[in-house]
Amino acid sequence: MSSLGEFELIAQYFARAHRPLPTQVVLGIGDDCALLQPTPGMQWAISSDMLVSGRHFFADVDPRTLGHKALAVNLSDLAACGATPVGFTLALSLPEANAQWLHDFSQGLFALADAHSCPLVGGDTTQGPLNICITVFGEIPPGQALLRSGAQAGDDIWVSGTLGDAALALHCLWGRDALPAPDLARARQRLEQPSPRVALGQALRGVAHAAADVSDGLLGDLGHILKASKVGADLMAADAMNLIASSAYSTSANGLFDPQSNRTAAVLEYVLSGGDDYELVFTAAPAEREAIAAAGTKSNTRVTRVGTVTSAPGVRVLWPDGSQALGKWASFDHFKAVATPGS
Template structure:
């Protein structure tokens, strides 16, 4: 099978069935032509996944296809954007049809669910590498950014924090988990995150700042605070309440509270949304979480004094390693 047959069989034909009115020209031409809505701004995000660095060799191909797109869609969600389409550049050591079929199915299933069609890309021979660029749109001036957090605003996270890191530890055999349903859930949280696109759209005009959580809450919140030139106090006990199944498990229930909080703060791959909002939105956000069927948890407050302070349920400071994941520092 040559390059063009590979593209046609696994990507072009199924992708064209997903085209929306925004796709004027997609796969098969030199450039894709997309048409944003009138008075909309274009948002672009790009991400790369490399075997051995971002995912294990032998990772389930269907889930890998899903995650490769989900990580980019999460960036659009953090900005409150609606997807327009995406491109895929794929390096393969060889043509493996048994791998390509589930990989493309996982990716295109999420594309269909998110109304984000594949509109172009490239393939080549090389170490397994997945590079995606995603395009989105948002009404003029409504993009959510990192630099808008205000003193006195609440800090929120969506979903559960720390479960993806727990899934990674299970795959690395750093832990065992006798609870099979929980083990399955934690690994799925690592390998198949859910981009919070619906939440992002509902946060337009509500969130004062936002970003997605990819490299760990401690580091990512630090980036948001730096961009906004403010500080924060985080309620560690509230953070633990986002993932009760994890902390009530027999393997981790004996950990002290501060160890649990530090673990949750340092975990990566959550792909949840971190955002700030004025206290007047508390009731709205509680109702929104119920409407969307997801947790939206207030975990802290923005402070005038710069710096990040994480406290346990007794008000004692929790010691943290403040660095986020660094691709060039991490081995």
């Protein structure tokens, strides 16, 4: 058991007095409150996420990758809103003050924070079950936030990056699927070190009508957009299946468009309901296709059109011949899920 106290822990691993702060951060770590001042004419964008050992990550996860993911899931919310990161707070419950764990965790955390100019401005630490709660602050011009409620019938539906590999990795770690070691390593990186699409979110301001980050599965998070916008969607199953990157499940490598194939069903499950991808799903008018492509190029992010917003409610997953793909896909629900990373 370490003899390191709470304030020594903060000073050694989380206080970074030598780092310059953004102009919006008037006062950071060291007082009872941080003081933030938004850029004149801007609005705050604020989001909180909690990661709990055994529910959101394996207990033996590499602390460096855990530090990355803890902040990445919050930055992904800012990306979905189109906001620019300003700073974040960290509330950390630890079973013990393990020096090596704290060093690696803070290194992973701050590497991503520095990449997005998003400093730690405050928080709290205590002893208890491993639990990480981050609140992130961003800013955005009034009226330019990407919301869930703006989708319109006729909009294209787009997805950034790839989907399904994080869920595939999780199923392999549970022993429910299998991949060759190199493929599993790449898929596990998608699970444990997601890339928040902050630059893409900012590039989509004034272009996309609605957006959400894909944390609990494409169908579930797209569903939030559709419900808020009072619309429905037709998803193209073949295009959705092409979103998975793992070579063992690649449609281009395996020709998985047979609706009766078990591997087709597996790909659709991973892509449509897998979760933990932290990509963006967004809608935009067909006239904006060139602008969407330019936003993807500018942010160095793949963007794929996977469907259409409809006036008819509900979501239909369609094959190229117009027939409906049949399946029971359900996105992750914290209070309904039985299996967890620690189970």
